[in-house]
Amino acid sequence: MIKRFSTTFFLIISISQAIFAQSQNWVKESIDLTINTKFSQAETLLTNRIQNGDSSLAVHFYYASVLNSKMTHFENTEENQSFYDALQFVINKGEAKLERKDLQEKQKAKTEFYVGSAYGYLAFYQGQIGEWLSAVKNGSRSADYLEQAIETDSTIWDAYLGLGAYKYWLSTKIDWIPFIPDQREEGIALIRKTIEHDSYSKYLAMHQLIYILLDFGEFDQAEELTINIIEEYPQSVFMRWAHSHVFMKKKDFPKAIASYKALLELIDFDPQANPNHKITCLGRLADMYSRADSCDQAIKVVQDLNSTNNNKLVDQNEEVQRLLREVSERCGEKDLNN
The missing domain is CATH 1.25.40 (Serine Threonine Protein Phosphatase 5, Tetratricopeptide repeat)
Structure with missing residues (x-):
């Protein structure tokens, strides 16, 4: 694949x-x-x-x-x-x-x-x-x-x-x-x-x-470019992934969270969406919430992830599995499983 x-x-x-x-x-x-x-x-x-x-x-x-x-x-x-x-x-x-x-x-x-x-x-x-x-x-x-x-x-x-x-x-x-x-x-x-x-x-x-x-390592220059691509292609999943990734790499968690939420909406709206993209997006969103000390929100996103009826894809997605382990370490495994 x-x-x-x-x-x-x-x-x-x-x-x-x-x-x-x-x-x-x-x-x-x-x-x-x-x-x-x-x-x-x-x-x-x-x-x-x-x-x-x-x-x-x-x-x-x-x-x-x-x-x-x-x-x-x-x-x-x-x-x-x-x-x-x-x-x-x-x-x-x-x-x-x-x-x-x-x-x-x-x-x-x-x-x-x-x-x-x-x-x-x-x-x-x-x-x-x-x-x-x-x-x-x-x-x-x-x-x-x-x-x-x-x-x-x-x-x-x-x-x-x-x-x-x-x-x-x-x-x-x-x-x-x-x-x-x-x-x-x-x-x-x-x-x-x-x-x-x-x-x-x-x-x-x-x-x-x-x-x-x-x-x-030029994060600020990268951020400047994301403004231009989103203005030109506001409905593009392709462009929004780049926008979200910039703020994730910058560790600007509020902006990263907002961008991944916008990306999630685009994926849900896209009739040709790859279901694995939604799983990856939810995993990264949970990760950003946990890094921003918003464990309640992170737990909610993990619950949404577990209710996607794509357990096989979740299990096969190595990045998401790693992110879920890290979220669990920050927010507590017991809370994630509730």
């Missing part, structure tokens, strides 16, 4: 790496639908374009991005074959196109961008399912193509996001590979370029940068 994780490289940019500066309304529409977990509508939008004859790299890449986000959201691999097929289409067609000698610079950069982004998706997915060597190999290919795209056309601002995230997380997460230089500050600077130039992936760049800044 794919784990939902919100801090590591490719998940947060699951839509944004291939957002080239285009004027088509369908690009932003597909992004907004996916961010708001309206996966079926996003799929329909893109498959209709394909069925109507759109054979571009862009539409197939965005289709793969929707499938990737959907699988990550639901923590499964049900769409993996369609996902692979869409990415292979982008890679095969794009690399064949790059062999042509008559490509203008803009076309060349755009193609390098999509091919690099497709390899980035493969790296993310392979990392998720434990194929680490393949993930590292394709991650390196992704970075090479994105760097080449920027060298060809330095105004491809969305490429800076993918490359910046790669450089940052490679420096921190792949520490078992020798001789990896510390490129964290360079990665942060590259992502800021995407944000500063107001590209389609501006808010996804903010989302990625939030987790990077938390990892880097």
